[in-house]
Each structure stands twice: as C-alpha cells, then as structure tokens.
Amino acid sequence: MLIKKTDPIKSSEITDQKVYFNRRLFLRGAALAASTAVTGLLYRQLTTPSDETPAAVEKIANVQSPAQTATTATSEPLTPRADITNYNNFYEFSTSKTSVAGRARNFNARPWTISVEGLANKPRTFDLDDLLRIAPPEERIYRLRCVEGWSMVIPWIGFSLHKLLEQVEPLSSAKYVAFQTLLDPRRMPNQKSNVLEWPYVEGLRMDEALHPLTILATGLYGETLPPQNGAPLRLVVPWKYGFKSIKSIVKISLVADEPPATWNIAAPSEYGFYSNVNPAVPHPRWSQARERRIGEWGTRPTLPFNGYADEVAHLYQGMNLKTYF
Ligand SMILES: Nc1nc2c(c(=O)[nH]1)N[C@H]1C(S)=C(S)[C@@H](COP(=O)(O)O)O[C@H]1N2
Numbered sequence: 001m002l003i004k005k006t007d008p009i010k011s012s013e014i015t016d017q018k019v020y021f022n023r024r025l026f027l028r029g030a031a032l033a034a035s036t037a038v039t040g041l042l043y044r045q046l047t048t049p050s051d052e053t054p055a056a057v058e059k060i061a062n063v064q065s066p067a068q069t070a071t072t073a074t075s076e077p078l079t080p081r082a083d084i085t086n087y088n089n090f091y092e093f094s095t096s097k098t099s100v101a102g103r104a105r106n107f108n109a110r111p112w113t114i115s116v117e118g119l120a121n122k123p124r125t126f127d128l129d130d131l132l133r134i135a136p137p138e139e140r141i142y143r144l145r146c147v148e149g150w151s152m153v154i155p156w157i158g159f160s161l162h163k164l165l166e167q168v169e170p171l172s173s174a175k176y177v178a179f180q181t182l183l184d185p186r187r188m189p190n191q192k193s194n195v196l197e198w199p200y201v202e203g204l205r206m207d208e209a210l211h212p213l214t215i216l217a218t219g220l221y222g223e224t225l226p227p228q229n230g231a232p233l234r235l236v237v238p239w240k241y242g243f244k245s246i247k248s249i250v251k252i253s254l255v256a257d258e259p260p261a262t263w264n265i266a267a268p269s270e271y272g273f274y275s276n277v278n279p280a281v282p283h284p285r286w287s288q289a290r291e292r293r294i295g296e297w298g299t300r301p302t303l304p305f306n307g308y309a310d311e312v313a314h315l316y317q318g319m320n321l322k323t324y325f
C-alpha cells in the first residue's frame with residue numbers, strides 16, 4: 001500500500017477550519033442548551049452564517065463548555081475536512097482512497113436500522129433516529145492512525161457504544177461484540193468484487209467495547225457523517241488501527257467467542273484481532289514506528305495505543321502484545 005498524498009494544506013481548507021472553530025463554540029452552547037438528539041441538521045440550523053459574527057461568538061465563548069475527556073486531542077490541529085472526506089479506506093466502494101468519495105456520493109443512509117442481537121436480555125432492532133434520541137451524540141476529537149502509516153485528527157460526532165449496549169442488557173456470557181457492515185452490492189458496488197470477503201466484519205472484546213472512548217460516530221465537523229466516512233453509523237476505536245473502525249454498521253452481536261475480523265481473515269499474519277496501535281510491533285511488510293499526519297510535511301513518532309495509553313493500557317495488563325497483536 002502506497003502513501004500517495006503529499007499536498008500541503010490548501011488555503012481553502014484552512015478557511016474551512018477557521019469557520020469550523022467558530023462553529024464549535026456554538027456546538028458547545030447548543031450541547032448545554034439542548035438535551036435532544038443533536039443531528040447535522042440541527043447544527044446547520046444553529047450555525048447559520050449570520051450567527052457567526054464576532055460579538056455572537058464572544059457571547060457563546062463565555063458559556064462554560066461541556067466536560068471533555070483528557071484525551072480529546074484539542075491541542076493538535078484538526079485535519080482539514082476536505083482531507084478527512086476525500087482520502088478514505090472503504091473497500092465496498094473502491095480500493096483507491098481518492099475514489100471512494102465520488103463512488104459513495106449517492107449512497108442513501110436513511111432509513112437505517114441496527115440490529116443488536118445475541119447474548120442479551122433484550123435484543124432489539126433500533127431505528128437510527130430513535131437511537132440518537134436514546135444516546136445523544138456529542139463531539140469527540142480523536143486521532144485516527146491507519147496501519148498504512150498516515151494519521152488524521154478528526155472531530156467526530158458520536159456517542160459511547162456502551163450507551164447502546166446497555167439498552168439490550170448483555171448477559172454475563174457475552175465476552176465479545178461482533179459488528180457487521182451492510183451487505184448490498186447494488187448500493188455498495190465494489191462488493192461485486194472479491195477483494196475482501198463480504199460483508200466486512202469486525203470485533204472487540206467486551207471490555208474494549210464498553211470503554212467510554214469507544215464510540216459510534218454519526219457525524220464529523222459538526223455535520224452528518226458523509227457516506228465515504230461510513231454513513232450513517234461507524235465504529236471509532238481511537239487506540240486501534242483504523243481498520244477496526246468498521247463503517248455503515250447494520251448488525252451488532254453479543255457473542256461468547258472471539259468473532260472473525262475482515263483483515264484478520266484476509267491476512268492473519270499481518271492483521272491480528274487486537275490491532276492496537278503499537279510502534280514496537282512492526283507490520284510484517286512495514287514499520288509502525290512513525291506516521292505522517294495528513295496535511296503536514298514529514299513524519300512523527302507513533303505513540304503506544306495511539307496516545308491513549310493512560311486510558312486503555314490497563315485493559316491489556318499481563319498480555320504479550322507481540323503475540324496478541
Ligand atoms: N466497512 C468498512 N469499514 C472500514 C473500511 C472498509 O474498507 N470497509 N476501511 C477501514 C480502514 S483501513 C480505515 S483506515 C478506516 C478509514 O476511515 P475514514 O475513511 O473515515 O478515514 O475505515 C475502516 N473501516
């Protein structure tokens with residue numbers, strides 16, 4: 001796999017970010033004011049350009065912002081929206097990162113249901129809009145690190161997966177959580193190819209799934225999730241390589257045994273079940289020691305657990321992470 005993109009940030013994208021930073025102040029105000037589900041539509045209604053006058057921004061800035069976890073990467077510049085939405089891995093549409101956005105453009109993600117089944121007291125199928133009322137999304141800024149050697153800082157909108165799981169009351173026999181992407185070759189045309197086994201599947205151990213950093217994302221940059229980023233609902237596990245963050249989820253199963261995972265099926269010696277970001281364990285064909293932040297020049301060291309070690313390293317105490325890679 002090659003890293004093709006080397007463009008510096010374009011001035012148009014910098015403007016994009018400035019507008020967004022102003023919007024974020026409104027998002028915080030809105031999060032305090034509204035307990036309803038915060039959708040992309042609501043954001044747009046709250047952030048009409050006329051609202052973004054300096055006076056109005058100052059007023060909202062004085063409102064106390066909601067608590068952010070220590071790990072939100074707010075001190076690092078956000079990756080431009082144009083890069084997050086035009087440099088994608090989503091093999092159901094294309095294996096070319098720059099072609100996904102165009103091919104996914106007409107993907108319609110409504111109506112959408114998510115079936116949560118398996119070892120649970122109350123298995124249930126959720127309509128996505130009902131789910132957003134049960135688990136109102138909020139902003140989470142996370143680093144995403146792809147095994148290919150690039151990374152981004154992404155302002156997701158989402159909610160902790162545990163909020164969904166607790167709705168169905170998992171049984172104590174449920175030790176893992178399995179995820180499945182939509183299977184529909186008419187809507188996801190590259191599923192007609194056999195580049196991967198379809199549907200795309202992924203899994204987490206129960207404690208990983210219940211960790212508050214693990215989210216289901218429904219938006220980014222304050223707006224509804226674009227198709228190429230996994231609309232309408234995708235997993236984000238910030239301390240694991242990007243491929244664990246399965247897109248366009250239709251089914252979540254509570255299971256007793258370690259579930260199959262697409263990249264592990266495709267190449268078990270290259271991609272393990274855990275796939276924690278680990279600079280000390282190279283991929284067989286390339287090092288994981290450094291990464292290139294999209295939009296920046298040069299590379300930077302990759303951090304253990306992608307920089308989230310304080311929050312998640314305890315989950316793996318006593319495990320040999322070279323064996324369980
Ligand atoms: N269903 C599905 N989910 C997927 C993929 C995919 O091909 N299909 N690619 C994965 C990989 S390799 C990465 S790096 C991230 C990329 O997410 P992004 O395009 O939002 O940056 O999605 C992951 N989730």
Ligand SMILES: [Mo]
Nearest residue numbers: 146147242243
């Ligand atoms: Mo990836």
